[in-house]
Amino acid sequence: MASAPNDDELTSTGWIDRALDGRLEKYRRWWRMSVLETVDQEEVIKQRREEAYTSPRYLFMLAMSAGIAILGLLLSSPAVVIGAMLIAPLMGPIIGAGFALAIGDYRWLRGSAVALAAGTVLGIALTALIVFVSPLQTVTAEIAARTQPNLFDLAVAVFSALAGAYSMIRGREGTIVGVAIATALMPPLGVVGFGLATANWTVFSGALLLYVTNLMTIALVATLMARLYGFSARLSGKQTRWQTALIVAVFVALAVPLFFSLRQIVWESNAARLIRTTIIAQAGPMARLSNIEFDLNAQPVSVSATLLTPETRENAEELSEAALAKQLGRPVNLSLTQFRVGTGEDAEALEILAARASSRDALNEESRLLEERLAVVAGAGPDSITIDRDARRAVVRARIPGASLATYRTLEERITRASNEWTVRIEPPVIALPTIVFAEGELTEEGRAALDLVAWAAQRRAQPVSLTGGSSETRQVAAAVLAERGVATTLVVGGPVMTAGWATALDDTPAALPTG
Structure with missing residues (x-):
């Protein structure tokens, strides 16, 4: 049974309490003043x-x-x-x-x-x-x-x-x-x-x-x-306590889902590391990963890897898949491609071939996604899209109701910027070409912009255009500007205002990939 504190202990404890109270009061006074x-x-x-x-x-x-x-x-x-x-x-x-x-x-x-x-x-x-x-x-x-x-x-x-x-x-x-x-x-x-x-x-x-x-x-x-x-x-004290309880409750409510989100991010980071180390461990110390892709949100987890190894193993895929499932605690679907390589120049050459094979698969998938995106964005069906995978170029015969030529050109620029090193060319439909404005025999800024748009449309359709109206001199000036852009023109006598049009009746057969 514990003994009661003596008078000296009580005196010592009381002195400490008084000292702490005094120090706290000093800080409160300083904070207030x-x-x-x-x-x-x-x-x-x-x-x-x-x-x-x-x-x-x-x-x-x-x-x-x-x-x-x-x-x-x-x-x-x-x-x-x-x-x-x-x-x-x-x-x-x-x-x-x-x-x-x-x-x-x-x-x-x-x-x-x-x-x-x-x-x-x-x-x-x-x-x-x-x-x-x-x-x-x-x-x-x-x-x-x-x-x-x-x-x-x-x-x-x-x-x-x-x-x-x-x-x-x-x-x-x-x-x-x-x-x-x-x-x-x-x-x-x-x-x-x-x-x-x-x-x-x-x-x-x-x-x-x-x-x-x-x-x-x-x-x-x-x-x-x-x-x-x-x-x-x-x-009041009651209102203060109510506020404090509310603030704590809100922070807890926010912290719970954010904690689980952080835990998921950490798991994904560790899972990516485990996937690489596990495949290498099953393939042997001399093996190297040339390419690896995985989807941790798939059910089961999807993993695709290309392995360079001096000695291929028949059961490497099964062993790696089982080891990954155990490590991740989830079912795994592994696709493992092994390339046998030796040493020296042969190993380097085979590694290049394997990298090219992986790159080709990635390019095919990239072009497929681009084709789907173009079909949605440009209002075109799959038969209206031509893909050149080797040159990373795409031509789209777009048909957007009510769109002007300027809209098609702006759309082409934006898609190209967002298409990861692909060159996208939009072939517009047969719609009206703009008027070419001159002032005192000289092209205005508006006229130059109109000629630029005409040249773009003619290049994309690989078709000549006609220039009707204006004076003989202004028709020659406009034709020269278009000729610099590789566009053939037909000059037609007309009224005082120059208009541009398509020189021939155009069909709807697919155009070849343009060079412009």
């Missing part, structure tokens, strides 16, 4: 209120930010995406909601929530509309980067929100620019719109989780910072 009393709470609250409500300016800037964001995402341009982050006005109502919750101003909180809801709906609707009418609907690297949030994203949002709330409380709002870039509210919202427009619910749900994570984290961390700086003085 040196920090809290230097903050103009009324001015801070006034500024936060001004930016927290719905207004025409807020909706306009949000729409502009959403438009810039989705175009940057579709073009996979980080610079454009960053520009959208900087002008997005969502930070105002989010921080406002945090301060409103801290001081218990529920009218202000309701106004901020309405502004956030209106901005979110507008952003999703506008980005979805742009994606729906856009010829580009590919999941780019910028889009994919915002579809799998994890605990690290939550940590980024926490640190960014701490910096943002501090800068607003202490009057150093220049820091908010970095916070806007770090938390990236508008790009995830744009990806939500992309997922909605393309009915890609994996993209939709992942981006929505990232957006909600950033939004809630900024608001709740702003609440904690406001309370730390004394903005919650008017709240």
